[in-house]
Amino acid sequence: MLHRLHLLGFSVFERSTLASCVRLAATREPGYVLAPDPDGADFLIADADDVDAVLSTTAAGRVADAVFVGRHAPEGAAAWMPRPLDALLLLRELDAIVAMRGAAAPAERRRFVPHALIVDDSEVATRYLAGRLERLGLPSIAARTSGQALERLARQRFEFVFVDVELGDTSELDGLALCRRLRREPSPGARGAVLVLVSAHHGEVDRVRGALAGADAYLGKPLDDDELTRLVSRPPRAAAPASH
Structure with a gap:
């Protein structure tokens, strides 16, 4: 073997x-x-x-x-x-x-089974969120771009998908566009997953835009540990895919 x-x-x-x-x-x-x-x-x-x-x-x-x-x-x-x-x-x-x-x-036998996908071009932000999720019993893997995220979602299923709104220039889609894509054309790994947008911009207008993009939740940066704990322990029901 x-x-x-x-x-x-x-x-x-x-x-x-x-x-x-x-x-x-x-x-x-x-x-x-x-x-x-x-x-x-x-x-x-x-x-x-x-x-x-x-x-x-x-x-x-x-x-x-x-x-x-x-x-x-x-x-x-x-x-x-x-x-x-x-x-x-x-x-x-x-x-x-x-x-x-x-x-x-x-x-x-120990087998690593990630339950969350973190889509963020910042390695520092990814490590920070991954550490917080690990403490909550939620192992994760990372994707730096929308393309990498779609590749991972095509191969395995996740309970949560955390997407940074401001993905870098190397990403084909920004966070809002990726969220809309996953609602319109759900990948196998995103079906039933809770989509969470994460951004340093988290005013009322930003949150409305996130909801319109199909996000189930919206977290501000820097992360609030209590808010993240509530989200993971009592996740919202994942939205249904958008109709064509």
Whole structure:
């Protein structure tokens, strides 16, 4: 069985070494291949000395699926290895994790199942909201643009979709347009999901525009923890798709 790995961080040389080792490991059992997207990976290989790699792994709720290489690893990591990087030792660590999980009862196996999608071009804002949702028992994954959001919604279902109104220039649609699109042509993952618009502009007119776009709720920035807690614990009923 092939297990998908995604690399976070590392130097060009280390990434090349790891990629070569993984290619050779594709024909063994268990086998491994590289995944271009962390959401499609079974395991993450993270550079423990790269702050962004550690924060991304933590924000995605994937620490328990990650092998960290470096000075230290977050609590709950699947495994940890010091530098210098030893690709063969890394494969042995992965083999041990796969064997341990294979022997576990199905009910005891940990599988990351995101319940919320955060659509925001700001990494800082995404991490902040993801952390708040994690505390409320709501794991999440992120999309930076409307296109990425639609791709994720085509593959899996979510309970909540949080959309920043002011998506950046790299996004084909802004938050309001994306919300209207999901109501008019709901993706499989958005059916039944609660659509929440988030913006630093949250006056009465802004909220009316959000409601007209089909949003079920509207949160202002900076986020109010009490308001977010009420929303997650007692979510509004998701609006029905717009009729054609």
